[in-house]
Amino acid sequence: MIPTLERWTTERSAELYGVSEWGAGFFGISPNGDLQVTAEPGNFTNAVSIPEIIAGIQARGLDMPVLLRIENLLETQISLLNTNFLTAIKSLNYKGSYLGAYPIKVNQQQQVVEAVTHHGKKYHHGLEAGSKAELIAAMGMHTDDESVLVCNGYKDEEFINLGLHATQLGYNCVLVIEMPGELPLIIERSKALGVKPILGVRVKLSSQANGLWAESGGDRSIFGLNAAQIVDIIDRLKDADMLDCLQLLHYHLGSQIPNIREIRNGVAEASRVYAGLVAEGAGMRYLDLGGGLAVDYDGTQTNFMSSRNYSVDEYCVDVVEGVMTVLDEQEVDHPIIITESGRALVAYYSMLLFNVLDTARFEPEPLPDSLPEDTYIHTQHLFETLQSLNLRNVQACFNDILYYRDEVRQAFNQGKITFRERALGEHVYWQTIRRIAALARELPAIPHEFEGIIQTLSDIYYCNFSVFQSLPDAWAIGQLFPIMPVHRLNEPPTREGFLADITCDCDGKIDRFIDRQGVKRTMPLHALREMEQYYLGAFLVGAYQETLGDLHNLLGDTNIVTVRIHEDGKFDFVGEMEGDTVEDVLSYVEYDTKALLTRFRETAEKAVRKGMITPNQRREILQAYKAGLQGYTYLEG
Ligand SMILES: *Cc1c(COP(=O)(O)O)cnc(C)c1O
Numbered sequence: 001m002i003p004t005l006e007r008w009t010t011e012r013s014a015e016l017y018g019v020s021e022w023g024a025g026f027f028g029i030s031p032n033g034d035l036q037v038t039a040e041p042g043n044f045t046n047a048v049s050i051p052e053i054i055a056g057i058q059a060r061g062l063d064m065p066v067l068l069r070i071e072n073l074l075e076t077q078i079s080l081l082n083t084n085f086l087t088a089i090k091s092l093n094y095k096g097s098y099l100g101a102y103p104i105k106v107n108q109q110q111q112v113v114e115a116v117t118h119h120g121k122k123y124h125h126g127l128e129a130g131s132k133a134e135l136i137a138a139m140g141m142h143t144d145d146e147s148v149l150v151c152n153g154y155k156d157e158e159f160i161n162l163g164l165h166a167t168q169l170g171y172n173c174v175l176v177i178e179m180p181g182e183l184p185l186i187i188e189r190s191k192a193l194g195v196k197p198i199l200g201v202r203v204k205l206s207s208q209a210n211g212l213w214a215e216s217g218g219d220r221s222i223f224g225l226n227a228a229q230i231v232d233i234i235d236r237l238k239d240a241d242m243l244d245c246l247q248l249l250h251y252h253l254g255s256q257i258p259n260i261r262e263i264r265n266g267v268a269e270a271s272r273v274y275a276g277l278v279a280e281g282a283g284m285r286y287l288d289l290g291g292g293l294a295v296d297y298d299g300t301q302t303n304f305m306s307s308r309n310y311s312v313d314e315y316c317v318d319v320v321e322g323v324m325t326v327l328d329e330q331e332v333d334h335p336i337i338i339t340e341s342g343r344a345l346v347a348y349y350s351m352l353l354f355n356v357l358d359t360a361r362f363e364p365e366p367l368p369d370s371l372p373e374d375t376y377i378h379t380q381h382l383f384e385t386l387q388s389l390n391l392r393n394v395q396a397c398f399n400d401i402l403y404y405r406d407e408v409r410q411a412f413n414q415g416k417i418t419f420r421e422r423a424l425g426e427h428v429y430w431q432t433i434r435r436i437a438a439l440a441r442e443l444p445a446i447p448h449e450f451e452g453i454i455q456t457l458s459d460i461y462y463c464n465f466s467v468f469q470s471l472p473d474a475w476a477i478g479q480l481f482p483i484m485p486v487h488r489l490n491e492p493p494t495r496e497g498f499l500a501d502i503t504c505d506c507d508g509k510i511d512r513f514i515d516r517q518g519v520k521r522t523m524p525l526h527a528l529r530e531m532e533q534y535y536l537g538a539f540l541v542g543a544y545q546e547t548l549g550d551l552h553n554l555l556g557d558t559n560i561v562t563v564r565i566h567e568d569g570k571f572d573f574v575g576e577m578e579g580d581t582v583e584d585v586l587s588y589v590e591y592d593t594k595a596l597l598t599r600f601r602e603t604a605e606k607a608v609r610k611g612m613i614t615p616n617q618r619r620e621i622l623q624a625y626k627a628g629l630q631g632y633t634y635l636e637g
Helices: 010-017 050-059 071-091 110-123 132-141 157-168 182-193 227-239 260-279 312-329 343-349 377-388 394-413 419-440 448-457 472-476 582-588 593-609 615-630
Strands: 027-029 035-037 066-070 098-103 126-129 148-151 172-177 198-202 246-250 286-288 336-339 350-360 459-463 483-485 495-500 513-515 518-520 523-525 535-538 559-565 571-577
Touching: 010 027, 035 050, 050 066, 050 350, 050 535, 050 559, 050 571, 066 071, 071 098, 071 110, 071 312, 071 336, 071 343, 071 559, 098 110, 098 148, 110 126, 110 132, 110 343, 126 132, 132 148, 132 157, 148 157, 157 172, 157 182, 172 182, 172 246, 172 286, 182 227, 198 227, 227 246, 227 260, 246 260, 260 286, 260 312, 312 336, 377 394, 377 419, 394 419, 394 448, 419 448, 483 523, 582 593, 582 615, 593 615
Parallel strands: 066 559, 098 126, 098 336, 126 148, 148 172, 172 198, 198 246, 246 286, 286 336, 459 495
Antiparallel strands: 027 035, 066 350, 350 459, 350 535, 483 535, 495 523, 513 518, 559 571
C-alpha cells in the first residue's frame, strides 16, 4: 500500500491521479480535498466543487449514478478548435478559411447538437450526418447558411432526396459519394428536382494511421473510393455536364489518431489528390479532413493509443501548413478546410459520477509457525518455498508454488487428500502470493506476470453503475478513461483496488487505469468510512459512450444532469433527465408490463387461496412490485 508517513496534500492527490495532465485545465482540487471544475481552463478562482453538485443533485431527488454534463466545457472546446484554426490561418497567411462540421454520431443527444449549432454559430460550425436519421436531425437543428452540412455514409434515394431538399432550402449541403453506385441516382434525382447539387468524393488514402479506431482509413478501408473509381466519377460527371458540382474532397483516417506524423501524412496525400481534382476541372472548394483529432485521456502527451503527441494548436498549424505546402507548389488556390472533429469537442463535456456500494479485501488468516508432521507433501513444499522466499528468488518461487498448488488440487481430485487438507494447501499458497506481491513492488520494474497476481490481491470496489451501459468502450475495446475519487483528496488513499460494476458479468469491471508508464491494473482509493458515501467519477466520457451502451442485466440509461457555471462561480441546474425506470427497460425488450402485473396479481391471489399469505400481505407485495416497476434500475440510496 502507499506509504502514509509524510503529510498528505491535495497537490499529491493531483499528481497521483494526473488531474493536471488529462484535465486540460478544466479540473483541479480545492484545499478541502474536493475535485473542482472550471469553465475557464487553468483558472480556479471561481471553480465549482463536484461534491457540491452531487449534493444538489441528491437534494433534487435524483440517485446515483448520474451522467453530469457541464455546458460550458462543450462551448469552450468549440471555441478552442475554431480560434486555433483562425489563428493558424492568420499567422501562416493562408488564403482559404476553416469550417467545422460536428459529426452527430459522436454524441447525438439533442442538447449536444443544439449547443454546437447555437454556440458554434459565430464560427459557422456545421454538422456532419452519416445516416438518414442524422440528416433529419441536422436539417431540423441547422439554421446557418454559411456553415456546411456534410452527408457521409451510404445513401439510398430517400437520403439523396433529403440532401437535395436541403440544398433547395439554401443549406451548403454536400452529398459525399462513398460508393460508385450512388452517382447515377444522384444525377437522376438532381435532374428530376431541378437542383444543382454540391458533391464530394470520399477518397481511400494509402496513408495509414495507428490506434484503436484506425481501420477506417488506409487501402484496406471499407469506406471510400480508390483512384480509379474517382477518375470514373469525374468522367461520368463530365458526361452529365456536372463536373462543377464536385466541390469537396473527403477522407477520414480514423478516430483518436495519437501520432501527429500520421495526420500530416494524410493531409499531404489528400492535398495532392485535391490538386489532381482541380486539374481535372472539378469545381473544388472544400478539403474535408474528417475526424481523428485525439483526446489525451491518460495525460501522457505521447503517441500511446489513449493519448496524443500534439496539442490542438499544433494540429491546426500542421494541417494548414500541410495543405499550403502542397497546393502552393501546385499553384492551386487554397480551399476551405473542413474538419469533422467530434471526440475532441465533446469528450470533456460529460463525466459519470457513481457511489461505491461495498469493498472486498483479500486478507487471509496468518499461518502457524510450523505445519503438522503429516501435512501433505506438496503443501509442505509450498510452506518451505514461503520460508525461503526473498527478493532474488521471487520469480523461481513463483513458478514453484504454481506447480505445488496444482499438485495439491490434483491430489484432492484424485481423492488422496481431504477438502480440509486442500484448504490448508491453498491457504499457504495465498500467503506466499501475498509475500511475492509485496516483494514485487520493491523490484525496479514489476514483471508483467506479477501484475495479474497483484491485482488478485487488491481490493474490489463494488460500484453502482454498469460498464456496458455507461462506459461501453472500456469493455469493448479496452479504452482508458481517467477515473478518480471526487472528494477526500486531502487524505492519503490507503488502499489499492479495481472497480466492479453491478452487472453479474465477469467483464463488468474496470481494471485498466491510466498511468504515466502505460496501463495500471489497480488504482489508489480511500478506505470506506461508516455511514459515509464514497463517490468516484469517470471523466472525458462525452464522446461515443452515451448511445453505444446496452441494457446488459437490464440496467438502463442513468439520470442525466446538466449544469452551467457562471462567472461568479455559482452554478445552475439547467437540465435534468430521469434515467430509465424498470418499466422502461422491460418495454425495450418487448415486455408487456401490464400483462406482467396481471399475471403477478393472479399468482399472489393463488397464494392467498392456499393460505400462504394473507390478503394484507398480498397488498404489500403488489405494492412493492408496482413500486419496483416505477423505480430506477440502479441501486437506490
Ligand atoms: C466518426 C467520424 C468522425 C469523428 O471522428 P472523431 O475522431 O471523433 O473526431 C468524423 N468523420 C467521419 C466520417 C466519421 O466516421
